[in-house]
Amino acid sequence: MKFHQIGATLALAAVLATASGCKDFYATNVNPLYPTSTTLNNLLPITQVSMASGLGDNVGGLSQYTMGIMQQLYSTRGIGNFLQTGDSFGSPWAEFYNTMLPNNEIIINQGTTEAQWGYVGIAQLQKAYVYSQMVDMWGDIPYSEALQGVANLAPRFDKDSEIYNGTTDGKVKGLFTLIDEGLANIAKAPSSTTLGRADLIYGGSLDKWARFGRTLKLKLYNQIRKTNSPSAVAAQVTPLLAAQLIEEGGDLQLAYKNSLSPDTRNPGAVVDYGPSPENRIGRYFYEDMKAKSDPRMRYYFFNQVPEGVAVTQQDYINENFVTVRPGSTGLYTSSASTANVQTLQGLYPIGGRYDDGKGNPSANSRPQAKYEAPQRLLTYYSRKFTEAELQLMVLNNVPAARAALVAGLNAAFNKVNTIAAADGSPLMTTTQINNYLNRNNTNLNASGPLNRFDRATTNEDRLEVIMYEKYVASFGFGPDVYTDFRRTGHPRIRVSQDIVTASPTRSGLLPDDGTTLSTGMFPNRLYYPTNDLILNPNSPRTQAPQNSRIFWDL
Known part of the structure; x- marks a missing residue:
């Protein structure tokens, strides 16, 4: 977080003043600098839009970074070459600590005072979910002393394992305990709530939130299964496997719509179907799906080049599929040289175009799309x-x-x-x-x-x-x-041969054909924003080595 962070009320004001994605998602008549009141139904959608933005498939979201690491996407940002710096992940870190989590904490505290247990339970589950994702990316992070505003401007970084499991002295309440509390609060909420349209994810359905909470608990037990004995894990997950979990049609996701005022479009499509597409498609991800004749390809990738039309002078061409290989430095790697021909993310991931084989009808501009696919989370x-x-x-x-x-x-x-x-x-x-x-x-x-x-x-x-x-x-x-x-x-994923050599203990990495270039090693964790290490005297002060692992990575 930014450790000169102001108190919770002003944090809300900053959100309303600066977070255009959130502000556009719902009309607000609150003066962003001097809010006269804070209501839970105003706060909940802010947290949900922010959660999807910080985790999602957009320029500032963790999905594009991590899909780049996993060779599904490639962009010219450094992490696409496995090169990260202290500036690489400042956007999602700030999205969580400056927007999502502080406003979510207001819901928990104010909702408890007002006995609005549905809001409280939802916020506790959202908090557990976002913190679990942050631990999975960064390891040790501010948790037990975070979100206290001016009461604590320098929170300690709790150990990753303790954030998941808690501590015996109770100083760190683990995520599993937080999930249980959220489920208990949802259970004691009245069946008829005032949530309604304020809940952009489940429309106020507490049953769906409870199913999500139990599914999240199952997910986290599975993620840390190697840290426990098989018998202990079996005892943890067996009751959950028989419980009411997320059903088909009950996904945790944020829906988008093709509206400019307010702007409710999928932000990933807005950029990749704009003048300078941000992302290319990973070569080997495409080749594997093609080798298996996967019928989802037309929904995943939109080829701007029509079928049967030859394309030349590009970094990588496979029929009408066009991309850039990671690390390439040739003539055909810049956005300007690839924008009109490169294959784009399609309908399924970001609400782009279904590939009907006809390509982009306008060779000098981006194809039109509806921008409406939801951001899937769980x-x-x-x-x-x-x-x-x-x-x-x-x-x-x-x-x-x-x-x-x-x-x-x-x-x-x-x-x-x-x-x-x-x-x-x-x-x-x-x-x-x-x-x-x-x-x-x-x-x-x-x-x-x-x-x-x-x-x-x-x-x-x-x-x-x-x-x-x-x-x-x-x-x-x-x-x-x-x-x-x-x-x-x-x-198993294919990466450049130097990445395999530099990461000898990382199983699952296969060397490619030698035509891509990368820098560094496969990152076992993401770097903290440098400013947070400098400004917080209780931070680790230095980055953890890229080859150091999250506690469940055994």
């Missing part, structure tokens, strides 16, 4: 892939793992079709989906996921199938993909 398909991992690696139940994998795959395809239907784009057919799921090829890599799973001879090989499919389904939300890779070594 989904039903992710829940099922998590269940598949737990059944396989903790409960050693291969048939149950396969069944959960099938459910996750079907849910992932349904999610794409749901977004396509809302856009008015063609849907994938049952035949197309089944052909992908069950394809049998002598080349194992070109076979469908169920065939690859059934042909696997070890649980690690089966886990590779689960995690690859989760990786592909999660395109558009990078933090969990990055976390999954570090804690499991799956799915």
Whole structure:
């Protein structure tokens, strides 16, 4: 956080004055510099828009950074070459500590005073979710002493494991305890609440929030499973596997709409379909999907070059797919030289265009899009892939793992079709989906996921199938993909050969064909913003080494 941070009320004023994405999302008649009152129904949407912005697939969100690390995207920002500095992640860090978390804390404190237990429970679950993501990215962070305004301008950085699990002396309340408190407050809230439209995610449905809370708890137990014995993990997750979790259609996500006043468009599409697209598509991510004849490609990637039209003088060309290889320094790497031909993020991740093969009808401007795809955060398909991992690696139940994998795959395809239907784009057919799921090829890599799973001879090989499919389904939300890779070594990704050499203890890294360049090593964690290390005397003062690991990364 910025440690010259002002008190909570003025933090709200700063949000209303400066956070255009939040301000545009809902009309407010409050004077941003001198608010006369603070109401919970004004605060809740601020926290939700800010949460999606800080984590999401946009220029300042963690998703674009982490999708770059995981080779799904590439941009000319340094992290695309595995080069990070103390300025790399200031935007999402500030989004959380200056906007989302302070306003969320007001909801908890004021809601408790007003006995508005629905608001309190939701805010506690949001707090647990955002802090878990921050620990997964940075490790030790301000937590137990944070969000106190002028009462504590220099909060300590709590240990990552203690933020998750808490301490026996009670000085650090762990995330699992916070989730339990949130669920308890939701349970005691009246069935009819005043949440309504203030809740941009679930429309005031406390049942859906409770399902999210239990799913989040399952997710976090799974993420730290290697820190406990299999029997302990089994005892933790077995009751949750039988509980009411996120259902299909009950994803934690923020919806966007194509409106300019107020501006409610998907911010990732606004930039990538603007004059200077920010992101290119990862070459190997595309090639793997193509090798498997994945029918989701037309929803994931929009090729500006029409099918059958030759394109030359670009850094990487694969038929009408055009991108830039990480680290390339040639003539065709700048935004100006690629803007009109490069493949863009498509309909599914950011509300861009469905690829009908006709390309961009206007060669001198960006194609038009609706900008309406939601920012996905925690989904039903992710829940099922998590269940598949737990059944396989903790409960050693291969048939149950396969069944959960099938459910996750079907849910992932349904999610794409749901977004396509809302856009008015063609849907994938049952035949197309089944052909992908069950394809049998002598080349194992070109076979469908169920065939690859059934042909696997070890649980690690089966886990590779689960995690690859989760990786592909999660395109558009990078933090969990990055976390999954570090804690499991799956799915295997191709990176430049010097990255493999510089990261000898990092499993899952495969050398590419030698045509890309990178700097440094694979980062096991993200750098703190330099200003926060300088201004806070209780900070670590120096960056943790890039090869040091988050506590669950064993």
